[in-house]
Amino acid sequence: MSSTFEVVAKVISETSEIPLEQITPESHTIDDLGIDSLDFLDIVFALDKKFGIKIPLEAWTEEVNQGRASVDDYFILKNLCARIDELVAAKTA
Amino acid sequence: MRLEYFEMIDRVDLFDAERGHIETTSVVPAADESPVFEGHFPSYPIVPGVLLLETMNHNAGWLIMGLNKRTRMPFFVGSRKLKVRKFVTPGQILKGQADLVHEGSGFAVTRGQLRIGNDLIAEAEMTMMIMDFPSARFKAELEARALKIGMVTAVGA
DSSP, rough: OOOOHHHHHHHHHHTTTTGGGGGGTTTTTTTTTTTOOHHHHHHHHHHHHHOOOOOOOHHHHHHHTTTTSSSHHHHHHHHHHHOOOOHHHHHHH | OGGGGGGSSSSSEEEEETTEEEEEEEEEEOOOGGGHHHHOOTTSSSOOOHHHHHHHHHHHHHHHHHHHTTHHHHHHHHEEEEEEOOOTTTTEEEEEEEEEEOOOOEEEEEEEEEEEEEETEEEEEEEEEEEEOHHHHHHHHHHHHHHHHHHHHHOOO
């Protein structure tokens, strides 16, 4: 079974045409991978479908805008994967 | 349709919230009724492909607004798998439909089609960002349009 990171990396690679080997758990989707907000929507769409979840993009954006979270909390891949694991766990709980 | 005013949908024929589905009718104006045909093209009037995409985009928009009871506004941000299969000429009647593919957080993905009779004319998958209305006036203008095309009747006030 693939890890969350492997699935996310594959989705990013396929959606944004970034070579898989360039994507690491430490990669920042904006600063390192150059993914813009519209590409990120496509990625979220694919991840929602893959994991059967609804990534709360609006709530995350609000948290960042209000200073209650940093961009890194969601856009560094290892952190994004941890959030996804939480959402999957909440769904199956 | 009033192409130059981007009034692409004339009538909502069916809205089904449970299925996430909408069906509409759009009557293409006569050649001498729209300045679009003065340029596209003077001797061979056909509806520009981008306006067919715009029509599918409006169908998707009304679908989403029907689902959210017109509390927020969808804006078109991208399309995939766009195909325009046949020319559309003045006076033809387009039957449109849109289906919800995915409802995300602050965005939605829809699939749209346009038909004339049994012929598939155009299709696309469209992504819409769903945002607050930019102003009360904007919302009022949209409510007026919803009333005119039967969206209020289809969904409820």
